[in-house]
Amino acid sequence: MSQAAAYERFVALHAQGCFIMPNGWDGASAVLFKNAGFQAIGTSSAAIAFGMGRHDGAHSVSLADSVANGTLMANLTGLPINGDLEDGYGPSPEDCADTVRAAIAGGLAGLGIEDTTADPAHPIHDFDAAVARMRGAVAVARGRIVLTGRTDNFLHGRADLDDTIRRLVAFAEVGADVLYAPLLPDMDAIRAVVRAVAPKPVNVLIAPRSGTVPLAELAAAGVRRVSLGGRLYAVAMGAVERAAQALAAGDLAGGTAGAVASKAFTASFPA
Numbered sequence: 001m002s003q004a005a006a007y008e009r010f011v012a013l014h015a016q017g018c019f020i021m022p023n024g025w026d027g028a029s030a031v032l033f034k035n036a037g038f039q040a041i042g043t044s045s046a047a048i049a050f051g052m053g054r055h056d057g058a059h060s061v062s063l064a065d066s067v068a069n070g071t072l073m074a075n076l077t078g079l080p081i082n083g084d085l086e087d088g089y090g091p092s093p094e095d096c097a098d099t100v101r102a103a104i105a106g107g108l109a110g111l112g113i114e115d116t117t118a119d120p121a122h123p124i125h126d127f128d129a130a131v132a133r134m135r136g137a138v139a140v141a142r143g144r145i146v147l148t149g150r151t152d153n154f155l156h157g158r159a160d161l162d163d164t165i166r167r168l169v170a171f172a173e174v175g176a177d178v179l180y181a182p183l184l185p186d187m188d189a190i191r192a193v194v195r196a197v198a199p200k201p202v203n204v205l206i207a208p209r210s211g212t213v214p215l216a217e218l219a220a221a222g223v224r225r226v227s228l229g230g231r232l233y234a235v236a237m238g239a240v241e242r243a244a245q246a247l248a249a250g251d252l253a254g255g256t257a258g259a260v261a262s263k264a265f266t267a268s269f270p271a
Helices: 003-015 027-035 045-051 063-077 093-105 127-141 161-174 187-197 215-220 231-248
Strands: 019-021 041-043 081-084 110-114 146-150 178-180 202-205 225-227
Touching: 003 146, 027 041, 027 063, 027 231, 041 045, 041 063, 045 063, 045 231, 063 081, 063 093, 093 110, 093 127, 110 127, 110 178, 127 146, 127 161, 146 161, 161 178, 161 187, 187 202
Parallel strands: 019 225, 041 081, 081 110, 110 146, 146 178, 178 202, 202 225
Antiparallel strands: none
């Protein structure tokens, strides 16, 4: 599927209702998600970084490597891929624009740019800078790739719903296609975000911080996309940890139970 076709398909998914977009980290995970019937897949900056023994959100994985991860998934699955491209790989609007160009060239159907700085002392860009950066990304993305505007206030301990909504509304007004604020505290906050940016679609990370709710409840609140971030990678690593502990205790059967047959994903690999 061409990048343009993937973009159109991804746009259509957001118009059809609420869907789950699992986040993969390599070719095998992407193929397993496709085999399960998912219609789009996201990358996960956390999973990519952790798999390389690096920290997430610190520019420890290059833009080229991050885009290549999404390109691999797109080539193997033929599905729209949404790239988790962190802060747009630089502080300026031009950096964000270059990141969008790289995502399009890599065949991605969508990407997210967040308002983080990669500076622990000042983790979130000031409002005006955050909006200018999103405007720079939109100038390249519009009509070519689905751009998610994301604010990480709550992810960095800034529990300010008013500022979060202000940022998301501003991102929507300058042209972001999807809006996203990870770790919103409860369903009331999610509903408030949906109302504020309507009719543009909202992405939610798994569930509100108050606890997991049924997908139907998120859909009823107006959420259009539910992503998993690094959670499925953590689930996979949890299985590896349990297997390692069983094997270390001498339990060969318990340590190798539940394995996925290699043919479940290798059938989709190129010859």
